[in-house]
């Protein structure tokens with residue numbers, strides 16, 4: 001299983017990373033997208049073509065990939081709002097090839113038939129169809145953009161529903177996992193969740 005694929009034209013990089021782990025392209029069975037934004041779904045189709053893996057996404061974010069929509073949610077700060085307007089104005093330049101996902105995920109779905117001990121958690125807020133992938137045997141959870149951990153661990157500045165986002169973070173807190181993997185930035189330990197300061201955001205979260 002691979003969780004998220006990055007921006008478009010990353011398939012080669014991902015295949016090289018698999019190779020360095022001793023994995024063949026056909027070993028990839030499932031590509032789970034935590035949500036439908038282009039920096040997560042951008043290379044899914046290319047990677048599916050190279051590996052034959054199925055693509056899964058929550059039904060509420062399906063329309064983004066099915067129509068190749070380059071979307072960014074409303075921002076919490078003025079700087080974020082300006083960035084968002086600039087991004088949306090330029091977004092036509094990033095061409096996204098639309099694709100129909102193979103699977104529509106929802107709360108409680110088990111991914112066991114793909115060979116992984118993982119459960120889907122609905123964790124909306126950043127987008128309506130944002131999910132987290134919980135691996136109970138490792139006490140690990142992949143949270144997508146529910147948390148951003150670049151220089152500062154924070155909520156994402158962009159969110160469709162701030163209240164839902166905070167409730168989703170609360171859900172992760174209740175799981176008490178050992179390892180939390182945000183899509184942008186390094187692994188987060190459970191105790192770090194207490195360090196999130198409401199109203200402080202890591203704005204440059206998409207930069208490497």
Ligand SMILES: [Zn+2]
Pocket residue numbers: 035037126145
């Ligand atoms: Zn996102």
Ligand SMILES: [Zn+2]
Pocket residue numbers: 037039040145183184
């Ligand atoms: Zn993202």
